[in-house]
Amino acid sequence: MKTLDHTVAAVPLLQGRVLLHEQARNIPRPRPALDDGLSGVVMTGANADARAFQLRTDVGYQGTLLIDSAVYTTYTATAEEPFMAPPDELFGAVNDSLTFQKARGATAALTPTGYIPPANSRALKAVLREANRIERADTLVSLPIDVTWLNRDNIGQLIAVCAKIRHPKAVILFRQFDPLEQTKDVPANLRRLFTEVEHMSLLRTDLAALDVMAHGALCAGIGVQSSLRHAIPPDEKAQIGKRGGGPTYPHVLMPQLMCFKGAESLSTLYANADPATCDCEECGGRGLDRFFLSDGDTRREADSHNILTWGEWVSDMAGYQPGIERKTRWRNKCAAAVDRYALENQRIGLGASPRSGFQVPAPLKAWATLPVTP
Ligand SMILES: [Zn+2]
Known part of the structure; x- marks a missing residue:
């Protein structure tokens, strides 16, 4: 070395x-x-x-x-x-x-x-x-x-x-x-x-x-x-969504919606509908509801899916000129993802009660709408 x-x-x-x-x-x-x-x-x-x-x-x-x-x-x-x-x-x-x-x-x-x-x-x-x-x-x-x-x-x-x-x-x-x-x-x-x-x-x-x-x-x-x-201040403990210990499940990057979603809630959301699928090398077209398991293999598979998914976005971005072109492409990509939420919620039968479906994360909404400056 x-x-x-x-x-x-x-x-x-x-x-x-x-x-x-x-x-x-x-x-x-x-x-x-x-x-x-x-x-x-x-x-x-x-x-x-x-x-x-x-x-x-x-x-x-x-x-x-x-x-x-x-x-x-x-x-x-x-x-x-x-x-x-x-x-x-x-x-x-x-x-x-x-x-x-x-x-x-x-x-x-x-x-x-x-x-x-x-x-x-x-x-x-x-x-x-x-x-x-x-x-x-x-x-x-x-x-x-x-x-x-x-x-x-x-x-x-x-x-x-x-x-x-x-x-x-x-x-x-x-x-x-x-x-x-x-x-x-x-x-x-x-x-x-x-x-x-x-x-x-x-x-x-x-x-x-x-x-x-x-x-x-x-x-x-x-x-x-x-x-x-993210990181947590030295004097605070990590707050997790639910009380007590129990198994933890992977967070899955949703390729169309551009958000990380817990495997447990994905399994609930897709309980009565065809799951969103992914064409990355790891998933090969399989459903994204399959990570609701706490074993190491599932976690590694979820990690690989996540890395392959954002890795492709990084490669795409590198293909655009830095500056206005790159900024505009990124904004358009975020805006397209935001637009997908209602469609996906409707597809899985949650269109009428959006609170129970996928929610657009606030930062994604900001990236999709903040003005692009030269
Ligand atoms: Zn995948």
């Missing part, structure tokens, strides 16, 4: 890629049909560095790779210690962490930034201060921000700080459930952040990855597991 030193710039190696954000708990495996020129892997979680190394050495993976040790899940940034490192050796410890990631096979390095709480300007400015001390070309400054930073009141300051950080940046959004559903102006302001600041990326997200890519992002990362499609 050849390691890249700190003088090799991150930007050209990451430009235009949509990465797979993977949980390090699982043994690394090659994923299906990922175009090496458009993709890569972000290994995350407690053993991210060891798993990343395994992916390089055992699996022989040669593509783009980031290591996200996700310190933001347990550590909150402060004005004194924005990165997880002892204050008296902050600079040295951060540099060691970045060098270590590279030694484990990372293409570029991510700063070990703590979670940046709502409206905590001092913590955000501390990230700027310490980030600009880093003298390396290979570093992405990770910005694990509470989603309220994208509100009308805070977006101006966030943009100003991001513009002053002289490294590429990687935003991770925090909130229970879908961060983009929290307030109405979040999708528009996220887009504004990515349009106004150069070299921004969005990691650990869902289809918002495609929206920012259409609007000039450096790169993005989509979570393979639903827990990796």
Whole structure:
């Protein structure tokens, strides 16, 4: 394995890629049909560095790779210690962490930034201060921000700080459930952040990855597991839709409707109708109601279906000129998906009571209707 030193710039190696954000708990495996020129892997979680190394050495993976040790899940940034490192050796410890990631096979390095709480300007400015001390070309400054930073009141300051950080940046959004559903102006302001600041990326997200890519992002990362499609503040527990433990079922990306839907609710929705089908390599025309099982094979099959589905959208997008053409195509694709909801609900006999059928997610509606600007 050849390691890249700190003088090799991150930007050209990451430009235009949509990465797979993977949980390090699982043994690394090659994923299906990922175009090496458009993709890569972000290994995350407690053993991210060891798993990343395994992916390089055992699996022989040669593509783009980031290591996200996700310190933001347990550590909150402060004005004194924005990165997880002892204050008296902050600079040295951060540099060691970045060098270590590279030694484990990372293409570029991510700063070990703590979670940046709502409206905590001092913590955000501390990230700027310490980030600009880093003298390396290979570093992405990770910005694990509470989603309220994208509100009308805070977006101006966030943009100003991001513009002053002289490294590429990687935003991770925090909130229970879908961060983009929290307030109405979040999708528009996220887009504004990515349009106004150069070299921004969005990691650990869902289809918002495609929206920012259409609007000039450096790169993005989509979570393979639903827990990796957003992050939760260190002092909160993940709230799941239902009480108690019990089995968990895969979330399935619906190709026509462009939304993730739980396997359990798909099985209910399609109980008395022909299920929507999928023509991806994994599904081969089979129904999308078949994932209501909690075993590992079903989960892997659902993961592959999801990756193949959005992977095709990434390839499509790469085929359009960046700028107005790409933005318009993406908006039209979202609008076509929004239009499909009523049709699908009617087809399965739920047309008269839309509350029980498929609901258009608020971010998708925003992407379908927000104006396209040059
Ligand atoms: Zn499929």
